[in-house]
Amino acid sequence: MLQLSIRSLNKQYANGVHALKDVTLTIQKGMFGLLGPNGAGKSSLMRTLATLQDADSGSVQLGELDVLREKEKVRQVLGYLPQEFGVYPRSSAVELLDHLALLKGVTQRAERKELVDYLLQKVNLFEHRKKAVKSFSGGMRQRFGIAQCLIGNPKLIIVDEPTAGLDPGERNRFYNLLSEIGEEAILILSTHIVQDVRELCTQMAIMNRGEVLYTGGVDEALDLIEGKVYEKRIEKGMLQDYRERYAVISDKLVSGKPLIHVFAEEDPAGDFKLAEANLEDVFFAKINALV
Numbered sequence: 599m600l601q602l603s604i605r606s607l608n609k610q611y612a613n614g615v616h617a618l619k620d621v622t623l624t625i626q627k628g629m630f631g632l633l634g635p636n637g638a639g640k641s642s643l644m645r646t647l648a649t650l651q652d653a654d655s656g657s658v659q660l661g662e663l664d665v666l667r668e669k670e671k672v673r674q675v676l677g678y679l680p681q682e683f684g685v686y687p688r689s690s691a692v693e694l695l696d697h698l699a700l701l702k703g704v705t706q707r708a709e710r711k712e713l714v715d716y717l718l719q720k721v722n723l724f725e726h727r728k729k730a731v732k733s734f735s736g737g738m739r740q741r742f743g744i745a746q747c748l749i750g751n752p753k754l755i756i757v758d759e760p761t762a763g764l765d766p767g768e769r770n771r772f773y774n775l776l777s778e779i780g781e782e783a784i785l786i787l788s789t790h791i792v793q794d795v796r797e798l799c800t801q802m803a804i805m806n807r808g809e810v811l812y813t814g815g816v817d818e819a820l821d822l823i824e825g826k827v828y829e830k831r832i833e834k835g836m837l838q839d840y841r842e843r844y845a846v847i848s849d850k851l852v853s854g855k856p857l858i859h860v861f862a863e864e865d866p867a868g869d870f871k872l873a874e875a876n877l878e879d880v881f882f883a884k885i886n887a888l889v
């Protein structure tokens with residue numbers, strides 16, 4: 599069974615930022631969620647796995663391949679959707695995909711046409727194939743990004759923050775597409791959006807400041823805080839006060855009033871009730887070293 603083994607990966611940038619600190623992860627086929635706030639080191643890790651950046655030390659093995667050394671071979675089996683998909687040329691979707699397929703070594707014209715049509719259909723852009731990619735909406739661009747990712751039938755697919763900026767409808771369509779392709783390869787979804795991971799992944803990791811704080815199942819992550827999250831609706835303006843007195847892990851407005859989630863081993867005094875813990879709670883509890 600194909601497996602990606604990341605062992606003790608370290609990366610320090612010239613400015614002194616330690617972006618990856620002894621990162622160790624084992625990732626199997628299926629969708630793996632890599633969750634972390636901005637600056638956690640997710641993109642640094644994704645770029646390293648995508649052979650675009652070197653690590654200072656550590657190893658990465660994809661099946662038989664040494665990812666840090668056999669870069670060309672890795673690129674043959676890699677699909678990568680970067681955070682910034684670069685400039686969008688004036689070319690139409692069909693022209694651009696055809697060009698990218700050629701670069702990836704699909705040299706037969708007829709085979710390429712068949713592949714490009716198949717991919718455009720797969721990501722639901724066939725009817726828009728003659729439009730410039732530049733004119734696409736955010737969601738269409740991301741789906742186009744997935745189409746280019748899939749050229750060459752990749753074994754390892756990396757998508758970096760793919761749902762930022764998508765409206766709920768577009769996000770849903772994108773989720774469906776990801777879950778379809780995530781069954782056949784190792785797919786790593788890097789995101790700061792907890793809901794992405796909750797809806798799509800069974801295995802995950804939480805990263806912060808270059809370190810892996812959790813890796814394992816999504817359900818097991820929830821078990822960590824089960825029975826330890828309490829909630830209360832409070833008056834506006836009281837938030838700061840509560841933050842000083844309790845381990846507030848999240849707050850959101852519900853009908854205009856803050857609803858806070860507090861982490862506590864036992865029922866905190868003061869009219870709280872036990873909350874149904876969610877992944878966001880795990881995320882904040884981990885990041886604030888509460889569990």
Ligand SMILES: Nc1ncnc2c1ncn2[C@@H]1O[C@H](COP(=O)(O)OP(=O)(O)OP(=O)(O)O)[C@@H](O)[C@H]1O
Nearest residue numbers: 611613615617634635636637638639640641642643
């Ligand atoms: N080329 C670079 N040179 C110096 N520092 C960098 C470089 N790239 C990233 N960093 C720093 O390394 C840390 C990790 O950045 P990285 O982009 O990997 O995080 P991230 O989790 O992907 O966050 P984001 O979602 O904001 O991209 C940050 O502090 C960032 O400022």
